[in-house]
Amino acid sequence: MAYPEGLGQAMKAGGPTRSSSHATTTAKRRPAPKAARASSPAKTKVESPAKTEIEQLALELQEARERQAATAEVLSLISDSPTGIQPVFDRIIKNAARLCQSVLSAVYRRDGDHVHLVAYDQFSPESVAAVRKAYPAPLSSNNLISVAIRERRLVHEPDVLVSGGYSELQSTSGYRSILVVPMLRDEVAIGAIAVMRLEPQLFPKAQVELLKTFAGQAVIAIENTRLFAEVQERTRQLSQSLEDLRAAQDSLVQTEKLAALGRLVAGVAHEINTPVGTSLTVASALLNKTDRFEADVVSGGVRRSTLAEFIAASREAASQIMINLNHAIDLIQSFKQVASDRNVSDRRAFDLGQVTEQVVKGLRFGLRRNLVVSVECEADLAMNSYPGPYGQVLTNLVLNSAVHAFPDGARGSVHIAAQASGKHNVEVLFSDDGCGMSSEVKRQVFDPFFTTRRDQGSTGLGLHIVHNIVTNRLGGRINLETRPGAGTKIRIIVPREAPFAAE
Incomplete structure (x- = not known):
């Protein structure tokens, strides 16, 4: 003025x-x-330079707050929408258009050798038709968006009519100045953000920095979406692998169960064959004596001594047959009990000592003669638990010792002791005097599929199954002590009242 x-x-x-x-x-x-x-006193109000400066600072502070609020809003949207990138783009271009006082704003993505328009704001129908005609645009083209992405640099033109940045979009919208900021990820341009204005002038520095911030946020959103998708896909793959692993493990566990049952059946068959064979031999001999006695009776040459001898031989034969057949019956009953407990995981009341004796008695049939298994159980260890899984624990422990603790048929012994542990628990101590384990083997001994004898057919599931049964089905805990050359001790603590199995 x-x-x-x-x-x-x-x-x-x-x-x-x-x-x-x-x-x-x-x-x-x-x-x-x-x-x-x-x-003379001045009556006219004239703004002092200090007041003008304060007003300018207040305006700049307000603009800074608006920029901060806009960037915070975008970051919040990125956090809330890890799978949806389009809402982030839409919010970025709206904030960019508002804070940069532009007539147009847009986000572009690079896909291979082409540039795609993925979001825009304030485009007229004519402008929308123009960009649909122009995009996807070759990355090698001379339009300013492709240049910014290809050369990974900021493009800032105060007047596109002067600089030669004419485009179909410019002709439909009439913008004169343009600011394009590339979106860089690890120095690779993956897209760009552009704002355009009608006035032929440069954008202020604060607005340039704001658009750079938006470009960085767009990269964060893209990376979040990509990483989230990768995590989802990786999770799906891991879930599928886990399902496959569980299926394979279940199959191997079933195979191991059948193999153990097969060894048990073979041992029982061998043991039963002994008393049955003896009974057959005695019965055959008795039949021969009966035939000779019958011949003596027919010929009339029966004497008192002959009759007494025949009666004594018959009584001895019958006694031998009875003893051996009773032994066979005991074997069959023991086998039936063990087989029943293995195949039925029903919770029931039982005496721990009796079940332990039955399981070990059945196992002895299939073990080598040079491996001695002894049992020492406290009387009246009443349980309300799962005898089947408990029997499987003992079976796996004994068979594991037979294979790993005494390699190459070495002689040895296994001892199983059971006693009360407090009022509500029992302790089962399994020990052998075998070769023991190294610290490395001990660290992995309960891991699934870990074995030192895979080349000899071991699956590495025996002790893993033991650990799972003890800690899950029986509700107890297990501890292993071993060192090379000093044998192995496995202490199992289980409650008398086992937890109910999950349906």
């Missing part, structure tokens, strides 16, 4: 004046003396 000379000098002097109209009139009529002019 141009002030008359007198008023201007009065303002410079800081003295009060009258109203501006009166001062102007007075100045035209008769100039006042300098002293009078300096001392």
